[in-house]
Amino acid sequence: MFNKKFLLIIILIxxxxxxxxxxxxxxxxxxFVQSLGLDLGxxxxxxxxxxxxxxxxxLKGGSGDSGGGTETGVFVLSVAAPTIFEGFNLINTTVNRExxxxxxxxxxxxxxxxxxxxxxxxxxxVRYREMRRTLLIFVCQGKAADIMKVKPKLERNPAEYFTDxxxxxxxxxxxxxxxxxxxxxxxxxxxxxxxxxxxxxxHRHDPDEYPVSGxxxxxxxxxxxxxxxxxxGRGEQSQQKPKAAAQTAPEAKDVRMxxxxxxxxxxxxxxxxxxxxxxxxILTHEFKEALLSTxxxxxKNNQVVYRLLATRPPRIKYRKRGNTDNFNVKIAMEADLIxxxxxxxxxxPRQESVLxxxxxxxxxxxxxxxxxxxxxxxxxxxxxxxxxxxxxxTGSEWDRYNWPNKFKKANIRVQVKVxxxxxxxxxxxxxxx
Numbered sequence: 342m343f344n345k346k347f348l349l350i351i352i353l354i355x356x357x358x359x360x361x362x363x364x365x366x367x368x369x370x371x372x373f374v375q376s377l378g379l380d381l382g383x384x385x386x387x388x389x390x391x392x393x394x395x396x397x398x399x400l401k402g403g404s405g406d407s408g409g410g411t412e413t414g415v416f417v418l419s420v421a422a423p424t425i426f427e428g429f430n431l432i433n434t435t436v437n438r439e440x441x442x443x444x445x446x447x448x449x450x451x452x453x454x455x456x457x458x459x460x461x462x463x464x465x466x467v468r469y470r471e472m473r474r475t476l477l478i479f480v481c482q483g484k485a486a487d488i489m490k491v492k493p494k495l496e497r498n499p500a501e502y503f504t505d506x507x508x509x510x511x512x513x514x515x516x517x518x519x520x521x522x523x524x525x526x527x528x529x530x531x532x533x534x535x536x537x538x539x540x541x542x543x544h545r546h547d548p549d550e551y552p553v554s555g556x557x558x559x560x561x562x563x564x565x566x567x568x569x570x571x572x573x574g575r576g577e578q579s580q581q582k583p584k585a586a587a588q589t590a591p592e593a594k595d596v597r598m599x600x601x602x603x604x605x606x607x608x609x610x611x612x613x614x615x616x617x618x619x620x621x622x623i624l625t626h627e628f629k630e631a632l633l634s635t636x637x638x639x640x641k642n643n644q645v646v647y648r649l650l651a652t653r654p655p656r657i658k659y660r661k662r663g664n665t666d667n668f669n670v671k672i673a674m675e676a677d678l679i680x681x682x683x684x685x686x687x688x689x690p691r692q693e694s695v696l697x698x699x700x701x702x703x704x705x706x707x708x709x710x711x712x713x714x715x716x717x718x719x720x721x722x723x724x725x726x727x728x729x730x731x732x733x734x735t736g737s738e739w740d741r742y743n744w745p746n747k748f749k750k751a752n753i754r755v756q757v758k759v760x761x762x763x764x765x766x767x768x769x770x771x772x773x774x
Contacts, residue, residue: 372438375415375500378485379462380451382421388454388462390428391419391486393500394436395444414497419486425465442471447503448478448521449485449540455602455609460528463607467525474522477507480602480609482541491596506598507538511629514622515615516598528607531745532726535604536621539612543597603720605745611718613711620711623672624723626654637683638699645687645696646680647761649704659728666751668725672708676700677763688764701759708755721748 378391399414418436422428429440448466450459466472481488493502507518516538527535601613601621613621622628628651637643656671676697681687687696715722726744733739 366439366441370438371441371443372432372436373444374440374442375444375498376447376449376489376503377442377445378419378449378451378481378489379425379454380484380486381453381457382423385453385457387421387423388425388428389419389421389451389486390425390432391417391449391489392432392440393417393489394440395498399497413492413499415499417486417489425462426469442469442473445471445473446476446500448476449488449503450478450480450537451485452481452483452609455480455604458607460607463521463525467521472521474520474525476521477504478519478521478524478537479503479507479540480537482539482599487542488540488596493595503540503596506596510538510598510622512631513615514619514628514631515600516618517601517622517627530727530730531739532721532730533724534720534722534745535607536613536722537602537604539599539602540596541599543595601722603715603718603722605718605720610720611714613714616707617711617714620708621722623651623674623708624655624670624712626651632679635700635703637681637685638695639685640683643682644680645678645682645700647700648677648679649759650675650677650762657725657728659725659732661732666725666729666747668728668751668753669756670708670753671756671758672704673758673760674701674704675762676759678761687761693761697759697761701757704759705755705757708757712753712755716749716751719746719749721745725751725753 373395374392375395376393378393380389380391381387382389393415394417396414396416418432420428420431422431432440450462454462467474479488489499491499491502493499496502496505507516510516510518517536519535519537524535524537527533598615600615601618602609603611603613619628619631630648630650632646633649634644634646637645652675653673658669658671660667660669678687685692687693712723721744725748729742729744730739733742
């Protein structure tokens with residue numbers, strides 16, 4: 342009888358203890374980080390943490406208020422600390438709510454940290470239970486803190502601007518979308534090197550704030566070679582800008598994707614531009630579609646615009662011959678004709694075949710150049726090592742093979758076939774009168 346009473350008392354104590362919300366945290370007491378930026382600390386020591394923290398009343402908006410506006414629904418705060426989590430403590434010396442990463446959707450890595458090595462900082466974050474591995478990772482040209490000052494026109498939450506910008510890659514394939522979990526998988530597998538999209542500042546030319554004479558496309562000449570060409574192509578008009586406007590350059594209110602950061606282990610060693618990134622996505626079967634153009638095979642001064650579509654994954658066959666790793670890559674794509682400037686009737690079967698072979702040849706040249714560039718970096722971002730790993734019987738055999746150092750000497754043959762399936766709503770070119 343005594344044992345039953347004692348057991349009943351113990352059960353009642355458990356019920357009372359376990360039913361309490363001992364670790365509860367009220368929403369009103371939390372500061373939700375929407376995106377997190379990491380840069381090297383002052384003097385190259387420690388880390389500078391930039392947190393984009395939500396302001397709930399401003400994020401909510403009114404009933405008749407659409408996205409965007411003059412004010413964003415976040416505020417940005419930067420602190421320098423020896424470690425990331427000490428930085429969170431420092432943030433809480435000025436923010437009167439507990440900092441939490443439960444809603445964090447983007448991790449922005451400054452170029453200095455990316456080139457020095459990301460392992461120790463990523464390892465610190467992934468061990469933290471609030472860190473979501475589904476968040477998207479970006480490498481910033483320059484400092485992440487500068488990129489996070491963005492003021493998008495269409496969104497109140499700049500963190501959504503980053504993630505939505507990454508997801509729209511399915512329409513152009515000009516930049517990859519990389520989650521933290523995928524980044525870690527590549528790092529640990531040794532069969533494929535890491536890569537991540539690059540964010541760069543973009544100077545939006547607002548006529549009210551930055552008057553410019555003549556037609557200007559607006560861009561940052563420092564953000565890539567393609568921007569430099571565009572800037573130089575504006576000719577005399579760009580030289581006619583008022584001196585006052587040239588001396589007071591606008592704040593970078595937008596960002597743009599300029600390609601892909603290429604990693605060797607955990608260090609950034611180079612980059613692909615937006616067109617090389619399209620090849621990367623074709624070979625990794627991430628490519629969906631993109632609008633492209635090529636010079637007309639018959640009338641060279643004209644352009645043919647087409648939509649390139651991926652219909653099946655690339656077929657990659659691997660064979661070891663002596664000390665050489667041989668790969669045979671077969672790529673089959675479809676194309677929809679969008680514009681034919683020359684007026685040539687490419688709906689004719691004979692002419693259509695000429696255009697198909699021309700598009701396939703141009704695409705093959707681009708693929709071969711991109712693979713060669715990756716081999717110069719000795720960074721297998723395409724995943725050819727996965728085929729090699731499948732031939733190894735044990736993990737130790739794969740480790741001994743040391744594929745990451747053999748990729749640069751691999752022999753890779755590429756075959757491309759393009760089939761024109763659709764010709765748009767105009768069957769034949771308009772007849773000239």
